[in-house]
Amino acid sequence: MGVEYKVNRLRATGNIRPLVDKHWGDLRAAKERGEKVAWASGPSFMFPYSMGMKCHFMAGYASYAGGIGAADELLRLAETTGDLPETCSYHRLHMGLVEAIKKGVPIKEQAILPLPDLLIAGRYCTEQSHYSESFYRRMGLRIAPLELPFVFNKEDRPRIREFVYRQIVENVIPNLEDVCEKPFDYDRLSEILSVLKKTATLRNECWKFLATKPATWTLWDYAVSMAPVIYMMGDPAGIPFYEDLLKELKERHEKGIPALAPEGEKYRIYWDGWIPWAFLGKFMRKFTPHGAVCLCGRYPWEMFPHPELIDPEHPLDTVVDWVYGEETGLACHMAPKGSIEMIGELIEEYSIDGLVMFSSKSCRMWNQSHLDQIDALDKKYGIPGVVIEADMIDPEMVQDSQIDTRLQALFETIDGRRRR
Amino acid sequence: MEKALSKIVEVTSDPYAYVAGLKDRTQKKIIGCFPMYVPEEIVHAAGLIPVVIWRGNESVTWGHAHVPAYDCGITRSFVDDAVRGKLSFMDGMVFHVRQCLQVGEFPLIMERNVKPAYQKILYLPPIYKGDSIKSFLLGDLESFKGSLEDFTGKKISDDNLKESIEIYNENRSLLERVYEIRREKPEILRAREVMQIVWSSMLMLKEDHNELLRELINGMEKKSVEPKKDRIKVIPVGCLCQTLQFDILDIIEDLGMIIPDDDLYVGSRYFANKVNPNGDPIEALADRYLVKTPLCPTKGVWDIDWGVEVIKQMKENDAKGIISIRVKYCPPHTCYYPDFKSKMVEEGVPEVMIEMEHEIISLEGVKTRLQSFVETIGGV
């Protein structure tokens, strides 16, 4: 009889929900408290935070809405405004939100946000400018745009870095100063980064337990624990959260308790692309019975993976180098060629057996050249991969049979290669 | 006029054979420029032949081993053509990767599977406020120029650039003239012929195309046509980056509509706005890119409304309605479309949207939509 795998659930990750709820609750109540509010896309939300503004973050809000089960009603609302199903689901989600705010449509209360005083329109993914422009057209929101190109060739990186730095100084900061009627608070940005440095350092300690064999926890556990290094950035509550998580992981490891009962995983999987926020349980159920665990991925590794490089003394440079720094800049790993390098490093560090490229039909940022990436990585590391097509939050785009068949094929290929 | 037109039809009926033949005839290298904003003048000034990459008319086969079925038509068709070796006459390729996410698919796929001798990435920025935008754009164009100099081993002088700009500007003026005559006598050309005229400009050496256009214009000016009063004027809009299936244009006309002007990429958008022939040529090319109209949803412009612009164009042409041609899986257009539609509703402008798929299985649906559209705007 085959092994019956079961997930060993972590206690510490359960502590994240109240922190996340508080974050979004504070944002919802900000206007009543007379605070200014911003919405942001791309890696730009730390600028409003530095001004003491409460700030939404496009992907963070989508994950939150997906997690609390509000995504579907927002997506259906977007349909009524003519947004087409092939449009990026995060875009549609926000158009649904705008419609709910505009018309007072009753939706899940926690999903309603106050309209912003300023939209920081980071254009990391080109789609993000369409979303900001739609806000402008529908609500007349004030916009501070910020072009954030991916780096396709490393020799282009220095001039792109300079360009982004200049835009922040020339456009983002003056807009914030104008809206908040005070000078930009570099000291606060430094404080935020000091807290982040501690939080991300602890988080990296936790990552080590994804590399253990068998794995001590999983990518899904980490995914639900990411808020302190993203949109909760600068909130000291993230530090005890990760301390507690680290303690539990150490204990588990010492006691030999793996992420998957009874004896640990059979397949160690790399996961590319967004996390399927609204369907985490569903995906877990697709991997677990096979003894497969997802351990790492490009997206979850975006959040300051090198805390040692965070320099609170040079806050603006730190933020810009997070995305455009030499070697480690995120934007270098977003273009397909650079991503091969990064995925290769993760394959080695986490002893990966197979690749799952999660391709959202409406988000082409993460699925650029997926098939060629698989081929290149297979040739270099001898690791097979599959593309599965679904969505992060839209249930109408998730078809089980296609996903199941492809995952089955992946596991069989790994088995076949092991037998060789 | 007929001779010029038949040459245009020949070029566009088999662009692969034409461009390959052009290379043989001129002994010059061919650089494929992915639409829509690669400044072809710089390639031309380098002594190379820029051609705008096109959507073929075959179903995608091998291409699907590289890109998903939910990429837009030209993305899939171009990858398919390239990996099947149908574009082997292209010595180089240029991609503006900040236009949309799908262009980002190409660099790795081409590098691994096609290996063009020259490949260049452009990062043309959206048209946001601030000096950093223009200076980055200038840097991008300088880097483009430098890469072509490295490729050819020859410097591109300002005079070379100005000469090319002049030739390209002339092409724009001539195409404008074709459109002007069409506005005066909309029956003079079929809509498919107009699209072929613009498309041929993207494929031919501009000098040759200018000559052809002069001949064509001469004929068009002389030709008198019987105006058909019952025809309803409509403006097609959109269809970014690619040609529309000619059959759809035929259906529009067969249903009693006529197109006096358009807002299509393989149409008036391609030749809109000239480059300032004076001053620094790279700066002049940058300035042309930075013009906000005709509004393009890939350029990050929000202070001008596409709907308002198109309604203006419709009124200027005394047209009665708008036909939006939305390429399936084209996010820039798709994201903009709901607001465009709302503007049309708000202003009481009749509008219909046709979704353009690369692989058309049946045109019946398109015909039905257009039929009811023409009925609502007062046709038969």
Ligand code: SF4
């Ligand atoms: S396309 Fe993808 S990356 Fe871009 S905004 Fe949408 S979800 Fe985000």
Ligand code: SF4
């Ligand atoms: S048609 Fe649209 S999606 Fe396709 S390449 Fe052009 S702009 Fe991009």
